[in-house]
Amino acid sequence: MRLFTQVASVYLLAAIARPAAAQAPAQDPGAYNNAIVAEQVDLLKKNLRYISKAAHSENDRKIENRRLEVVEQNKLALSRLQHLAAFKGNDEFRLAAIRAFKTTLDVYSADFKQVNTLASTRSDSYEAMQRFFDAQEAANKKLAVVSDSVDAAQQRFAKAQGFSLSTSRESAKLSAYAKAVDEVNHYQHEVFLPYFRLQKFTARLSDALNAQDAAAFEAARVAVGAEADKTAAELAALPGFRGKDMAYRNAARDYANMYVVLCANQFVQMAELMKNKDHLTKADVQTINGHIATFNQQRQKYNDAYNRTASAFMDTYVPVMND
Structure with a gap:
């Protein structure tokens, strides 16, 4: 991105x-x-x-x-x-x-x-x-x-x-470009910072999962869930760019909402199973692996959507200027 x-x-x-x-x-x-x-x-x-x-x-x-x-x-x-x-x-x-x-x-x-x-x-x-x-x-x-x-x-x-x-026509064109740049820059910061903040929290989940540390994973789940709620609400309250283009904001909000859902459902089940990692049945292992696969797929899906939308946002509202 x-x-x-x-x-x-x-x-x-x-x-x-x-x-x-x-x-x-x-x-x-x-x-x-x-x-x-x-x-x-x-x-x-x-x-x-x-x-x-x-x-x-x-x-x-x-x-x-x-x-x-x-x-x-x-x-x-x-x-x-x-x-x-x-x-x-x-x-x-x-x-x-x-x-x-x-x-x-x-x-x-x-x-x-x-x-x-x-x-x-x-x-x-x-x-x-x-x-x-x-x-x-x-x-x-x-x-x-x-x-x-x-x-x-x-x-x-x-x-x-x-x-x-x-x-002059030239001055008006340059002035309009400069104002558009400031507008885009400010809006991108408003969307990107909450998204980036949540990403830093979610790194704890991956670390705990890789370490198979049940206590750390549960603590990360609670922290990420709270941060995802906060981020989703913050972005939902942000109006669309110029009052109408919601795509970029929505992509960041959808990424946050993904974690809201996962932390309230699949991650709860994973945390419970991880507490008994030394006594898991074959079905339990399959359940955890299924949740991990879902997590990875969802994370990739929403990250890719955010990156595509962020790039499209820049391409749409900041014209290329070579002269």
């Missing part, structure tokens, strides 16, 4: 000036505005290519290469803006954009480096996975703050210079 990782919110100047006169940015406020926006749009394209790769690939090297492309584009944009003079004494917009680019560079150079480090250990525990997601969200919040500040500075610049702003 592709886990949507290493994804950042990306700030986008929501508007650009109407086509300006053919003058240098130093003389025309619209051209000056567009020079700054052009750098931001070029960076955003690189950013979204990185996001697309993170969403649709499990190749960590390729994902890392896309991150480095964002860093290099970021450095280039910063250099250009730092060499751009203030517009007739008005330097607020340029400086706000520079601060935003610096924050983005910090996030992709340091914060996401930490995310990548956490990615290597995220499957160790639910707590490790939570730290991994928390690091992503902390990085995203930094970008959201600078997004608001640079947008406000642009609005003030346009008002002071007496020109109106209008959204």
